[in-house]
Amino acid sequence: MRISKFFxxxxxxxxxxxxxxxxxxxLRAGLIRQEAAGIYSWLPLGFRVLKKIEQIIRxxxxxxxxxxxLMPTLQLxxxxxxxxxxxxxxxxxxxxxxxxxxELLYGPTNEEMITGIFRAYxxxxxxLPKNLYHMQWKFRDEQRPRFGVMRGREFLMKDAYSFDxxxxxxxxxxxxxxxxxxxxxxxxxLKTIPMRAETGPIGGDLSHEFIVLADTxxxxxxxxxxxxxxxxxxxxxxxxxDLEPIVRQRTSLYAATEDVHDQARFEQEVPAEKxxxxxxxxxxxxxxxxxxYSEPMKAVVAGPDGKDVAVESGSYGIGVSRLLxxxxxxSHDDNGIIWPESVAPFRVGLINIRVGDENCDRVSNEIxxxxxxxxxxxxxDDTPESAGKKFSGMDLIGLPWQVVVGxxxxxxxxIELKNRRTGEKVELSPEAxxxxxxxxxxxx
Amino acid sequence: MRISKFFxxxxxxxxxxxxxxxxxxxLRAGLIRQEAAGIYSWLPLGFRVLKKIEQIIRxxxxxxxxxxxLMPTLQLxxxxxxxxxxxxxxxxxxxxxxxxxxELLYGPTNEEMITGIFRAYxxxxxxLPKNLYHMQWKFRDEQRPRFGVMRGREFLMKDAYSFDxxxxxxxxxxxxxxxxxxxxxxxxxLKTIPMRAETGPIGGDLSHEFIVLADTxxxxxxxxxxxxxxxxxxxxxxxxxDLEPIVRQRTSLYAATEDVHDQARFEQEVPAEKxxxxxxxxxxxxxxxxxxYSEPMKAVVAGPDGKDVAVESGSYGIGVSRLLxxxxxxSHDDNGIIWPESVAPFRVGLINIRVGDENCDRVSNEIxxxxxxxxxxxxxDDTPESAGKKFSGMDLIGLPWQVVVGxxxxxxxxIELKNRRTGEKVELSPEAxxxxxxxxxxxx
Numbered sequence: 001m002r003i004s005k006f007f008x009x010x011x012x013x014x015x016x017x018x019x020x021x022x023x024x025x026x027l028r029a030g031l032i033r034q035e036a037a038g039i040y041s042w043l044p045l046g047f048r049v050l051k052k053i054e055q056i057i058r059x060x061x062x063x064x065x066x067x068x069x070l071m072p073t074l075q076l077x078x079x080x081x082x083x084x085x086x087x088x089x090x091x092x093x094x095x096x097x098x099x100x101x102x103e104l105l106y107g108p109t110n111e112e113m114i115t116g117i118f119r120a121y122x123x124x125x126x127x128l129p130k131n132l133y134h135m136q137w138k139f140r141d142e143q144r145p146r147f148g149v150m151r152g153r154e155f156l157m158k159d160a161y162s163f164d165x166x167x168x169x170x171x172x173x174x175x176x177x178x179x180x181x182x183x184x185x186x187x188x189x190l191k192t193i194p195m196r197a198e199t200g201p202i203g204g205d206l207s208h209e210f211i212v213l214a215d216t217x218x219x220x221x222x223x224x225x226x227x228x229x230x231x232x233x234x235x236x237x238x239x240x241x242d243l244e245p246i247v248r249q250r251t252s253l254y255a256a257t258e259d260v261h262d263q264a265r266f267e268q269e270v271p272a273e274k275x276x277x278x279x280x281x282x283x284x285x286x287x288x289x290x291x292x293y294s295e296p297m298k299a300v301v302a303g304p305d306g307k308d309v310a311v312e313s314g315s316y317g318i319g320v321s322r323l324l325x326x327x328x329x330x331s332h333d334d335n336g337i338i339w340p341e342s343v344a345p346f347r348v349g350l351i352n353i354r355v356g357d358e359n360c361d362r363v364s365n366e367i368x369x370x371x372x373x374x375x376x377x378x379x380x381d382d383t384p385e386s387a388g389k390k391f392s393g394m395d396l397i398g399l400p401w402q403v404v405v406g407x408x409x410x411x412x413x414x415i416e417l418k419n420r421r422t423g424e425k426v427e428l429s430p431e432a433x434x435x436x437x438x439x440x441x442x443x444x
Numbered sequence: 445m446r447i448s449k450f451f452x453x454x455x456x457x458x459x460x461x462x463x464x465x466x467x468x469x470x471l472r473a474g475l476i477r478q479e480a481a482g483i484y485s486w487l488p489l490g491f492r493v494l495k496k497i498e499q500i501i502r503x504x505x506x507x508x509x510x511x512x513x514l515m516p517t518l519q520l521x522x523x524x525x526x527x528x529x530x531x532x533x534x535x536x537x538x539x540x541x542x543x544x545x546x547e548l549l550y551g552p553t554n555e556e557m558i559t560g561i562f563r564a565y566x567x568x569x570x571x572l573p574k575n576l577y578h579m580q581w582k583f584r585d586e587q588r589p590r591f592g593v594m595r596g597r598e599f600l601m602k603d604a605y606s607f608d609x610x611x612x613x614x615x616x617x618x619x620x621x622x623x624x625x626x627x628x629x630x631x632x633x634l635k636t637i638p639m640r641a642e643t644g645p646i647g648g649d650l651s652h653e654f655i656v657l658a659d660t661x662x663x664x665x666x667x668x669x670x671x672x673x674x675x676x677x678x679x680x681x682x683x684x685x686d687l688e689p690i691v692r693q694r695t696s697l698y699a700a701t702e703d704v705h706d707q708a709r710f711e712q713e714v715p716a717e718k719x720x721x722x723x724x725x726x727x728x729x730x731x732x733x734x735x736x737y738s739e740p741m742k743a744v745v746a747g748p749d750g751k752d753v754a755v756e757s758g759s760y761g762i763g764v765s766r767l768l769x770x771x772x773x774x775s776h777d778d779n780g781i782i783w784p785e786s787v788a789p790f791r792v793g794l795i796n797i798r799v800g801d802e803n804c805d806r807v808s809n810e811i812x813x814x815x816x817x818x819x820x821x822x823x824x825d826d827t828p829e830s831a832g833k834k835f836s837g838m839d840l841i842g843l844p845w846q847v848v849v850g851x852x853x854x855x856x857x858x859i860e861l862k863n864r865r866t867g868e869k870v871e872l873s874p875e876a877x878x879x880x881x882x883x884x885x886x887x888x
Contacts, residue, residue: 007511007574008564033561035516037546041561042514043876044576050514067451070486070494072598073517073581074550091543096550098597099535099585104480106518106540117477117485121453132488137581141543153542153650154516369805 001346002368002382007044012395020216022328023148025337029397031324038145038153040256046324048345050156053323054135056187056342057158064180064239066131066160071113073137077103078156079112082297092140106139111293111315114161118311119299125165125213125282127303128311129173133160135320149321150218150281156320163311167290170312173245174288177234181210181284182216182246186232188323189340190330192283193227199287210284214329217279222266223255225274257282281326281337288314337398346379348437349399353387353406363415364405367430374438388433395420403433445790446812446824451488453838464660466594466772469781473841475768482589482597489841492789494600497767498579500631500786503604508624508683510575510604514839517558521547523556526741536584550583555737555759558605561707563743570607572745572755573617577604579764583836593765594662594725600764607755609747611734614756618650618732619687621760623677625654625728626690630676632767633784634774636727637671639699643731650732653701658773661723662886666710667699701726725770732758772851781842782865790823792881797831797850807859808849811874818882839864847877 011028018024026032031046042050074096080086086093094106107113114132119191122130135158145153162289178194185192190212197209211221213228216393233246254269256262257280265274291310293299298309319326331338341347348371352364364380371378379399381390387406394402404416414427418434434441455472462468470476475490486494502512518540524530530537530549538550551557552864558576560817566574577600589597606617622638629636633654641653655665658670677690681760700706701724709720735754739745744752763770792815796808808824815822823843825834831850838846848860858871861880878885 005509007513007565007576010485012450033564035557035560036518036520036546038739039516039518041557043515044511044513047513047578065449067449067488068793069451069488069491072485074480074483074583074598076480094540094542096538096540098538099587102480113485116479116488120477121451132451134491139518143543154518 001378003380022325025328026148036090045345049324049343052343057184060180060184061133064176066133069132070134071110074104075107075113077105079116083112083293094139094141108138108140110159115293115297115299118163124302129164131160131162150325158318158320160316162314167312174314175247176239177286178247179243182232188343193223193255195257196260197257198259206288209282209284211280212283212326212330213278213280216329217281220258220260221278221280223276224253224270225276227253227255283323283326284318286316336396339398341400344400346377346399348378348401349394350378350380350403351390355384357407359410360405363410370434376437446826448826464591466769469772470592489789490730493768493787495786501628504624505577505629508620510577510630514578515554518548519551519557519705521549523560527556527737538583538585551783552582554585554603559737559741559743562607569744573608575604575606592769594769602762604760607759611756618758619691620683621730622691623687626676632787637667637699639701640704641701642703652730653726654728655672655724656727656770656774657722660773661725664702665722665724666705668697668714669720671699727767727770728762730760780840782843785844788844790821790843792822792845793838794822794824794847795834799828801851803854804849807854814878820881
């Protein structure tokens with residue numbers, strides 16, 4: 001993409017309303033724009049990251065056997081009355097009346113709706129297990145929306161819902177999501193730790209939050225340091241097999257958010273030198289809640305003996321839009337964002353520092369054409385701005401690799417390649433550059 | 445995907461509430477489920493089609509130089525007051541108050557918001573032209589929602605917005621979208637005709653609706669028959685070049701919806717044998733409205749002479765979710781849906797008619813594994829249902845190709861391949877089947 005044809009509004013000044021670094025950087029780097037308190041537009045650069053994150057989540061959910069669908073944003077109040085949550089859910093629920101005075105609401109979550117869908121179609125245990133998920137915009141009318149997409153009101157959530165015949169099977173479904181989440185966040189370059197958590201308004205008696213460690217995190221967390229270096233389950237992990245060892249390896253070590261933290265237990269179970277007290281950002285939470293919704297909503301299936309059984313369920317959320325903020329909190333420096341390659345809006349930023357110079361233009365255009373043709377996502381700064389402004393802009397938006405084409409280098413047959421994370425710069429020929437980014441590249 | 449692991453609830457009975465064939469088939473084939481009047485869940489099969497349609501639209505919009513982003517579903521009432529549409533828009537606008545009594549609305553379209561974004565960042569004619577688009581859920585509170593996704597309340601729309609310095613440039617932007625739309629709908633297997641149309645609440649003095657001809661269409665249409673067989677602009681059409689000849693070739697022939705139809709002109713301009721009076725379904729509409737929003741909202745840029753100029757704009761919509769209905773109206777038979785390959789939820793439906801038979805299972809599993817591994821999207825009916833039920837179910841959901849594995853064929857070393865559209869059946873070896881679906885397949 002040529003910046004001259006793109007829409008990339010960078011801000012020089014730090015917006016006054018932004019209190020945390022990710023919010024400041026998202027505004028300055030042209031990722032988002034606030035439309036109302038806690039409601040954002042995703043500008044083209046931010047949209048690209050959002051789609052990358054969605055796709056990683058999708059691939060890992062599919063791998064774990066979950067099935068994607070899509071529920072609407074608006075729901076009937078009546079189905080929330082069936083579970084008893086319509087009155088219980090406080091002012092965070094956005095209640096709406098349509099032109100016929102029917103009561104609707106903007107879904108803050110979908111346990112009721114998915115239970116309604118399940119019970120409409122699945123009548124026998126033979127239809128189990130099932131795990132259905134979607135990625136859809138939700139609304140929670142926060143009293144004080146802040147921190148940009150970290151605590152917005154309209155936000156994108158991936159929510160999955162599992163249905164099983166027995167508690168044992170439900171535990172297996174829970175474990176599948178637990179393992180899928182480990183893989184999902186690791187693929188985004190995040191170090192996350194699953195922690196025992198309160199179940200809150202979702203209900204149930206088993207829940208883990210997945211926490212990214214960051215100094216600016218919203219809540220205190222306490223855990224065994226060994227959790228920081230646990231291996232991530234590989235791509236070919238058998239989701240139909242026994243995942244309990246992977247889960248138990250982690251759950252056997254102390255890890256808890258401040259809401260459920262027990263200092264005495266912490267000190268008893270974790271040797272002093274292994275104790276980590278830090279701050280973290282929640283990026284996902286999984287719940288097992290058994291029959292909390294299936295019983296009042298009569299989501300029953302005929303068991304092997306022909307008798308009706310209320311299904312055992314759990315729900316599994318990931319804050320998709322929030323993840324952009326969390327990734328930036330965990331990966332930035334004084335100059336701007338440092339995107340992990342897997343979620344970067346473009347892989348390469350190509351800077352022509354002398355637009356209008358015949359040789360610089362020719363070399364830049366050739367590099368751009370070859371990279372783009374080979375599927376290497378490249379953002380080409382072909383604008384007439386100063387070199388200094390181009391460098392600082394490219395650092396700010398944080399693409400993993402910068403390729404700099406200037407008149408001196410071109411005369412010497414080289415261009416400069418900079419690694420955004422390490423700052424390391426090397427000079428190399430355009431041909432060697434192609435070899436680095438294009439698999440099996442041959443100049444001939 | 446194995447049906448045993450998928451979520452594909454087919455209905456035997458035709459739901460009473462569905463008045464038109466696409467609505468009936470979408471419910472019966474497990475594509476959608478109604479959650480409230482005009483509000484639907486997209487079940488996994490329907491979701492897959494929706495994503496295919498989105499992707500075709502995305503590719504053609506990108507090809508035409510438009511830039512994707514994403515605006516939120518909820519908007520502040522205030523920005524609609526700037527254009528004067530807040531009071532003008534009738535009861536179809538869903539108005540909402542949040543916990544602080546601030547006035548919000550569920551966006552029925554985004555002219556105001558995108559104009560607000562544009563004016564915040566683009567200050568000079570050098571930033572033009574721009575065309576920004578998104579695909580986001582919209583809400584229009586129809587008095588009488590009906591016909592399934594054809595006239596729903598919560599619906600997915602692609603809407604693009606162009607910004608230009610002059611009327612002439614705006615016309616070029618309009619032409620780019622006109623040509624992109626021709627390609628977009630053709631790729632979905634649809635025959636669409638652009639027709640002069642009224643501009644309605646969007647405003648402006650130039651507009652075309654893109655109409656799919658279907659007996660069940662919502663409105664009467666009148667056009668020159670030659671429009672049915674115009675060539676579609678090729679993939680490499682030059683969107684930076686002069687598109688006026690492509691547009692004029694069509695606009696020089698009479699074509700109008702009943703709202704703007706002029707019978708006298710029709711009879712004068714079109715020879716009797718070339719007159720077509722039919723019914724059609726609108727799947728997209730494009731508008732040029734000049735400075736209708738930029739003037740009241742002060743979206744101005746500095747022109748080459750330094751003076752401020754209100755930008756010239758247009759908007760360009762496609763009914764993404766509605767397209768599923770339109771495609772089904774245009775492509776079905778008595779047995780069910782017939783998906784064009786480009787939007788089919790799976791390309792191949794594999795039917796094992798004797799699950800449990802060792803040879804049938806082995807051959808089916810091999811075919812499934814090979815097709816899937818090669819990226820041929822295959823839905824494998826591995827359930828214990830009767831052959832008759834499997835055949836009718838596969839016809840109903842309308843995948844382009846059916847592969848039937850049965851004991852007699854397997855004994856003879858052949859399987860059956862059926863073309864859903866023509867009904868044509870051939871027997872061939874599993875190896876020959878692979879050769880048909882997998883590019884460069886070699887058995888060795």
